[in-house]
Amino acid sequence: MIDIVLQDIWSPIIFILVGILVSLIAYMFYLMGNPDYKRTKYKGDPFISGNRPPTDLKELHVGGDNVYWGFTRALRKYLDPLVEGHTGIVNDYVYWFVVTLAVVLVFLYIM
Amino acid sequence: MNVDLLTQSPVFVLAIPLLFAFLTPLANKVSKELRNAVFLIGLLLTTLFVSLMAYEVYTMGSWIYVFGAEQPTTGLTTQSFFRITFLADGFSVLAALTIIITALGAGIYSFGHMKESNGLGKFYTLFLLTLAGVNGMVLTSDLFNLFVWFEVTSIASCGLIAYHNDRGESVEAALKYMIISVIAGLLLLFSIGFFYGEYGVLNYFLIRDSMTGSLIDILAIGMVMVILAMKASSVPMHMWAPDAYSEAPEPITPFIAITSLGSLFVLFRLLFFVFRGAVETSAIGSILIILGVLSMFIGVSMALKQSDLKRLIAYLSVSQIGYMMMAVGVGLATLGTGDYGIFGARAMEGGLFHMINDGVYKALLFLSAGGIVYVADTRDLNKLGGLAHHMPYTTFFFIIGGLSIAGIPPLSGFSSKLLIYKSVYLYNPVLAIIALVVSIVTLALIGKIFFNAFLGPDQGVGKKIPRSMILAMSILTIVVVLFSLFPNYVVAEIVVPAIEGLGVGA
Numbered sequence: 115m116i117d118i119v120l121q122d123i124w125s126p127i128i129f130i131l132v133g134i135l136v137s138l139i140a141y142m143f144y145l146m147g148n149p150d151y152k153r154t155k156y157k158g159d160p161f162i163s164g165n166r167p168p169t170d171l172k173e174l175h176v177g178g179d180n181v182y183w184g185f186t187r188a189l190r191k192y193l194d195p196l197v198e199g200h201t202g203i204v205n206d207y208v209y210w211f212v213v214t215l216a217v218v219l220v221f222l223y224i225m
Numbered sequence: 226m227n228v229d230l231l232t233q234s235p236v237f238v239l240a241i242p243l244l245f246a247f248l249t250p251l252a253n254k255v256s257k258e259l260r261n262a263v264f265l266i267g268l269l270l271t272t273l274f275v276s277l278m279a280y281e282v283y284t285m286g287s288w289i290y291v292f293g294a295e296q297p298t299t300g301l302t303t304q305s306f307f308r309i310t311f312l313a314d315g316f317s318v319l320a321a322l323t324i325i326i327t328a329l330g331a332g333i334y335s336f337g338h339m340k341e342s343n344g345l346g347k348f349y350t351l352f353l354l355t356l357a358g359v360n361g362m363v364l365t366s367d368l369f370n371l372f373v374w375f376e377v378t379s380i381a382s383c384g385l386i387a388y389h390n391d392r393g394e395s396v397e398a399a400l401k402y403m404i405i406s407v408i409a410g411l412l413l414l415f416s417i418g419f420f421y422g423e424y425g426v427l428n429y430f431l432i433r434d435s436m437t438g439s440l441i442d443i444l445a446i447g448m449v450m451v452i453l454a455m456k457a458s459s460v461p462m463h464m465w466a467p468d469a470y471s472e473a474p475e476p477i478t479p480f481i482a483i484t485s486l487g488s489l490f491v492l493f494r495l496l497f498f499v500f501r502g503a504v505e506t507s508a509i510g511s512i513l514i515i516l517g518v519l520s521m522f523i524g525v526s527m528a529l530k531q532s533d534l535k536r537l538i539a540y541l542s543v544s545q546i547g548y549m550m551m552a553v554g555v556g557l558a559t560l561g562t563g564d565y566g567i568f569g570a571r572a573m574e575g576g577l578f579h580m581i582n583d584g585v586y587k588a589l590l591f592l593s594a595g596g597i598v599y600v601a602d603t604r605d606l607n608k609l610g611g612l613a614h615h616m617p618y619t620t621f622f623f624i625i626g627g628l629s630i631a632g633i634p635p636l637s638g639f640s641s642k643l644l645i646y647k648s649v650y651l652y653n654p655v656l657a658i659i660a661l662v663v664s665i666v667t668l669a670l671i672g673k674i675f676f677n678a679f680l681g682p683d684q685g686v687g688k689k690i691p692r693s694m695i696l697a698m699s700i701l702t703i704v705v706v707l708f709s710l711f712p713n714y715v716v717a718e719i720v721v722p723a724i725e726g727l728g729v730g731a
Contacts, residue, residue, distance in 0.1 A: 118571045118647040121713040126635035133635075175681035178532035178606025181673045186529055196523065197530050200464055204401045208408060210461040211451070218512055219447040223440075225508035 234278035235290045235311040238321060238360050241270045246353035253346030261336060264349040268332045271356065275325045279318045283718065287314030287726060289366065289430075310428055312366040315722025319577060320363035320490040322719070323584035327483045328356050330588050330701045335476035337691025338599055342474075348388060354381035355480060359487040363494070366429040368417045371491065375413060375456075378484050379406035386473045386481065398472035405465045409452045416452075419445035429499045436503035446500045450512070453495070456488035459550060460519040463543045467527075470539035471604070475595025478535065479588035482542055486584050489546065493553055493577075497727035501560070510558025513550045518656065520547030521663045528670050534594050534604045534678065538587075541630060541670060544663055545583045551660065552576030552645045555652045560729060568651040570724065575644030578720045582629070582637045582708060589626035589701040593619050596694055597678050600686045606674065610681035619690060620679050622698040627675060629705055631668035637705055640712035 159167050160174065168174060186193060199206075245267025253260040281288075290311040311317075332352065339345060358381055361374030383406065387399030421427055423442070424435040436442055451462070458466035466485065470478050496509055524544030531537035553576040559569030596619040597612060598604055613620045625636065632642035642664060650657035708715055 118568060118644065118651075120571075120574070120640065120644055120716050123647070124634075124640060124643055124712065126640070126710055126712065129635045171682035172610070172684060175610040176676070178609075178673070178677045181606075181676060182529065182669065189529075193526060193530055196526055200527065202464075202468070204404050207401065207405060207462070207464045210464070211405075211408065211455055214454075214462055215448065215451045218451050219444060221512060222443050222447045222504060222508055225505050 231277050231281040231285075232288065232290075234274045234281060235313045235317070235364055236292070237274040238271060238278060238364065239311075239357055241274060242267055242353040242357040242360065245270075246350045246357065249349040249353065250346040253349075257345070260346060260349065264332065264353070265336075267353055268329055268356075271360075272325050272329055275318075275321045278313055279322060282313055282315060282318050283722065287312070289313075309370045310366045310430075311364045312429070312726075313364070314726035315719075315724070316490070316494060316726030317364050319581060319719055319723035319726075320487065321360060323490075323581045324356070324359055324363070324483055324487060326701070326704055327479050327584050327588040328352075330592060330697045331476045331480045332697075333700065334592050334595065334694050334697035335474075337693035338476050338595060339474065340691070342388075344388075348385070348474075351381045351384045351388075352477070352480070355385065355484065359484050362487050363490045368420060368427045368429070368432065370427075372410070372413050372417055376410050378487070379403075379410060382406075382469075382481055382484055385477045386469050388474050388477070389472075392472070395472040398468040401465050402469045405455065409456055412448050413452050416445040416448040429495075433499045433502065436500070438503040442503045446504055446509075449495060449500075450492065450509070453488045453492035454516055454550075456485060457492060457546055457550075458485045458520075458543050459516045459546060460523045460543065463520065463524065463546075466543055467536045467539040470542065470591075471533060471535040475598055476592070478539075478595065479591040482587055482591065483584055485542075485546065486580060489549060489580065493727065496557060497729060501728070506560045507558045510554045510556070510560070513554030513557060514656065517547040517549070517551030517554055518659055520544060520550060522547070522659060525663045525666045525670070529666065532606045534597060534606055534609070534674060535591070536604075537606070537670060537674065538590050538594055541590075541667060542583075542587055544667065545579070545587065545630065547663075548642065548645055548660060549576045549579050549583070551656060552579065552649060555649050555656075556729075559652065564652070565729075568648040570729075571644055572648035572652070573724050573729070574716055574720050575641050575648055577723050578712070578716055579638075579641035579645060581715070581719065582641050582705075585701055585704050585708065586626045586629040586636075586638060589622055589698060589705060590630060592694070592698050592701065593623035593626060596622075596690050596698070599694070600688050600690060601678075602688075606677040609678040609684075611679075611683040612686070613679040614683040615686050616679075616690060618695050619698065622702050623675065623679070625702050625705055627671035628668075629709070631671050632664045633668065635709055637708035637712060640709070640716075644716075 245263060248263050249260055252263040290313060292309040294308060339348060355378055358374045358378030362371060362378060365371050365374060383399050383403045386402055387396050389395040419441050420432055424432060426432055426435060455462035469481055473481050521544050524540050524547060528537050528540035531540060552572045556569045556573035556576065559565040596616060597609065600616060601609055601612060603609065629636040629638035632638045646657045646660055649660065
């Protein structure tokens with residue numbers, strides 16, 4: 115039998131204590147690192163498929179439409195009809211309400 | 226039970242915001258400071274009476290408040306045929322707590338965010354009327370009274386959505402909301418008419434005891450169910466929600482979302498408490514599960530395509546409604562079977578815990594988004610960036626709210642989702658897998674907002690966030706952190722009494 119009483123399966127306090135312990139261990143490893151390393155703001159140029167990085171820093175920021183572009187592009191056959199279904203026309207909102215009401219009533223009647 | 230302030234608290238939870246709603250425009254005639262003070266006092270007093278009601282319910286047990294009776298707490302009598310009754314129990318308290326925490330955050334936030342706006346006397350009046358309306362919806366145990374509060378909430382919310390009436394989009398969103406609300410309100414009245422015509426009573430208890438499961442009953446139950454599911458923004462009747470959420474003033478967005486949650490509370494109350502004996506619970510449970518899964522999946526899918534910050538969070542909000550419907554649907558579908566004791570009751574715990582969690586972290590997310598709009602003056606994720614340089618506190622609040630909605634441990638969203646995953650898995654593993662996938666995509670979308678709005682090169686902003694906005698977000702963050710640290714306490718002391726309030730075992 116799977117136990118699904120919350121207090122038996124999840125304790126945030128223990129999770130946080132373990133997190134602190136792991137952080138301390140990680141910090142110990144950090145202290146064992148190269149002490150001669152010099153901190154600098156320059157971390158190297160960003161790699162943009164071999165293109166030269168833009169001089170204006172603002173152009174480096176990827177905009178909202180481009181984040182997960184490949185993911186949404188791959189799912190376009192699913193997402194595009196979904197977006198087209200959201201017409202913004204209030205008649206369609208009422209249409210979906212009527213359709214849902216009809217389906218629910220038929221379902222309840224049959225059951 | 227003696228008649229004292231504690232036992233009278235349900236009526237004050239309603240009367241205080243109503244009274245102060247009409248005092249606010251009068252105070253506005255005197256000065257802005259007095260208006261703000263009156264509004265804040267109204268909010269704080271409502272919070273006090275919700276707390277008193279919660280204290281009384283948790284220490285003394287639940288009671289029925291009969292309006293106009295000699296002894297308001299003597300319970301249901303023959304007088305109750307003609308009188309309005311309120312039900313003060315664990316479920317009402319869960320709903321009222323969720324509403325008041327959000328209202329308090331949104332109210333304090335509006336002092337800073339709306340200070341340069343005109344017509345604030347009306348704004349605060351509509352705010353308090355919405356609060357009174359949604360409180361009335363979740364407290365009442367009379368069907369016609371439910372209709373009255375449903376209408377009060379709809380009309381006041383509509384005014385709030387259209388508050389920026391110089392913007393065509395706001396007026397359009399309000400018009401759509403109004404059309405949807407009017408259709409919902411009329412059909413609700415129609416279905417109440419069915420019950421009254423058939424049984425001659427309106428009280429939840431009396432209808433429950435009278436129902437025979439006739440064809441008229443099934444018709445009325447189906448209508449009430451779909452109306453409340455639409456107001457809760459369940460897919461496929463969710464399309465009004467992104468319009469309304471994104472066009473309402475920023476402090477109001479979480480408040481409009483809480484009216485949706487209020488409709489969901491009423492739906493669960495009616496399904497469990499009133500309609501349970503008249504229809505097959507497995508059938509209603511299955512409908513809730515189907516609507517829930519659709520809401521989760523389509524909500525998060527639509528969020529993937531959004532580049533408007535508030536619309537994106539609005540679709541995430543639709544998706545979160547799906548978790549609650551699915552979990553409570555599993556509880557309903559297993560009711561009366563051996564499975565209820567094994568995992569149905571745990572699914573209920575997860576679903577109701579997720580409701581209070583969602584109310585709070587969603588408010589935090591919407592208010593953080595409001596902070597972004599206040600500072601950057603745009604909601605377009607293509608134009609935002611680098612705000613963490615200027616808004617360290619808001620960045621922190623957004624991280625807390627975002628990780629919580631995505632169900633990342635140790636935050637509160639994880640606790641409720643864990644209960645949902647594990648219990649729903651035993652009902653049907655496919656449902657749990659869908660819920661997990663939706664959570665992963667939600668995390669990805671929170672990452673998208675975080676990356677687009679807060680990270681990247683400093684783009685320079687002109688405004689600083691007022692202290693009241695920081696204070697409001699801090700209050701909500703503290704509540705999220707408390708729920709995160711003590712989830713077992715919340716489940717045992719708030720969620721389990723709520724399930725018992727629905728008339729089923731926890």
